[in-house]
Amino acid sequence: MDLRFDDLPPRDRYRLLTALVTPRPIALVTTRSGTGTDNAAPISFFQVLAEEPPIVALSFNLRSDGTLKDTAVNIAETGEFVVNLVDEGLVAGMTICAAEFPPGESEIPASGLTLLPCTGVAPGRIAEAPASLGCRTHTVLDLSPERRIVLGQVVSLHARDGLFTPDGRHLRENAFLPVGRLYGDLYVRTGDRFAVPRVTVAEARGGITP
Numbered sequence: 001m002d003l004r005f006d007d008l009p010p011r012d013r014y015r016l017l018t019a020l021v022t023p024r025p026i027a028l029v030t031t032r033s034g035t036g037t038d039n040a041a042p043i044s045f046f047q048v049l050a051e052e053p054p055i056v057a058l059s060f061n062l063r064s065d066g067t068l069k070d071t072a073v074n075i076a077e078t079g080e081f082v083v084n085l086v087d088e089g090l091v092a093g094m095t096i097c098a099a100e101f102p103p104g105e106s107e108i109p110a111s112g113l114t115l116l117p118c119t120g121v122a123p124g125r126i127a128e129a130p131a132s133l134g135c136r137t138h139t140v141l142d143l144s145p146e147r148r149i150v151l152g153q154v155v156s157l158h159a160r161d162g163l164f165t166p167d168g169r170h171l172r173e174n175a176f177l178p179v180g181r182l183y184g185d186l187y188v189r190t191g192d193r194f195a196v197p198r199v200t201v202a203e204a205r206g207g208i209t210p
Helices: 010-020 070-078 088-097 201-205
Strands: 027-032 038-043 046-051 054-060 080-085 115-118 121-126 131-144 147-159
Touching: 027 054, 027 070, 027 088, 027 121, 038 054, 038 070, 038 088, 038 121, 054 070, 054 080, 054 131, 070 080, 070 121, 070 147, 080 121, 080 147, 121 131, 121 147
Parallel strands: none
Antiparallel strands: 027 038, 027 080, 046 054, 054 147, 080 131, 115 121, 131 147
């Protein structure tokens, strides 16, 4: 199989890329519209990109009717959003938030999730999430009429009690078990883990492998 992406329609590119670049972390993004309506939507085109400044990236396509998604609209209006990380306990609520509710209708009541204040930004954070990142818009990139990328600067972190060590520097072992997105309806758990120690140049040259 040898393909040139220039010869493929966007939907086929999407299908191939999402099948191969996995697992992807999931951001359950909460926003608030200019009129005060709360919104929650999962985004699996999501990643952390930098620490100085602390930057996360969200990538949006369009709704099925060809309009911009509520999350992207709200971010454009207010410049703020919250990234709520998704673990196994949040999957059911996240799935409800993925439904294409009418514009302007909040997913929060149907999902059964709870909003709490988030430090530094107006949108609420999801209380059931293991961790939440309050963000302000840094850069918006419209790559095409169908694809918008938002870079957000992280201004605050809320973490579940016991998620980190007392000094706040390290995750406790097995305290954070996020789920990852594969493709289609498939997800993956992250409880099955293994360590791979780094090797020095000298060890690598000597044929020593982890």
